[in-house]
Amino acid sequence: MLTLDHLVVVAPDLAEGVAHVRACLGLDMPEGGRHPEMGTRNHLLRLGASTFLEVIAVDPEAAPPARPRWFGLGDAARVRTDWEAGRRLRGFVARTDDLDTLLAAHPDLLGAAVTMTRGALSWRFGLRPDGAWPADGAAPYVMDWGDRPHPAGTMPDFGARLDDFWLTHPEPEAVAALYAGLGLTDPPQVEPGPAPRHTARIATPSGPRILT
Numbered sequence: 001m002l003t004l005d006h007l008v009v010v011a012p013d014l015a016e017g018v019a020h021v022r023a024c025l026g027l028d029m030p031e032g033g034r035h036p037e038m039g040t041r042n043h044l045l046r047l048g049a050s051t052f053l054e055v056i057a058v059d060p061e062a063a064p065p066a067r068p069r070w071f072g073l074g075d076a077a078r079v080r081t082d083w084e085a086g087r088r089l090r091g092f093v094a095r096t097d098d099l100d101t102l103l104a105a106h107p108d109l110l111g112a113a114v115t116m117t118r119g120a121l122s123w124r125f126g127l128r129p130d131g132a133w134p135a136d137g138a139a140p141y142v143m144d145w146g147d148r149p150h151p152a153g154t155m156p157d158f159g160a161r162l163d164d165f166w167l168t169h170p171e172p173e174a175v176a177a178l179y180a181g182l183g184l185t186d187p188p189q190v191e192p193g194p195a196p197r198h199t200a201r202i203a204t205p206s207g208p209r210i211l212t
Contacts (some may be wrong), residue, residue: 168193
């Protein structure tokens with residue numbers, strides 16, 4: 001089974017990303033940590049018992065990784081272009097308990113399994129050789145947390161909950177077929193639009209808010 005795990009805001013700078021979420025949701029995001037394998041850093045916001053929002057950016061204090069960074073963060077110019085175009089909620093990650101089978105069925109799209117860490121936490125993650133988003137973000141990155149409890153359970157709860165999540169795309173039928181082929185159980189709604197763009201409606205203590 002492949003199911004939504006978390007939403008991802010990719011930022012040119014971590015402070016910019018956190019400020020964007022604050023402006024959209026009226027909430028501050030606690031710091032997550034560093035990913036030494038990728039030279040990145042994140043902040044995290046719980047959106048439910050097994051769902052969260054991640055803001056991720058290059059960690060300027062980290063050594064550059066030996067391979068392209070995940071989430072397209074190796075291409076700083078592209079990250080900035082997407083950011084200025086309002087394409088800030090860049091995509092999502094889905095989890096599975098059978099990562100190897102899924103990657104074997106879709107190697108060109110999803111890449112190969114690598115082990116990632118953040119502090120004492122570790123997980124397996126599907127990563128393409130170029131570090132780019134699968135299908136430019138229309139498809140999710142895929143991962144497996146292993147046998148440990150979902151990390152959202154240990155995150156501070158500020159009352160934010162994911163209410164709805166959708167994607168506008170110039171080829172909605174093709175994206176819907178892609179989700180079906182991956183076996184994604186709770187895919188985003190896909191609506192026709194001139195360019196790919198993710199949007200989430202999140203319930204907050206101050207009411208429903210929109211994140212893009």
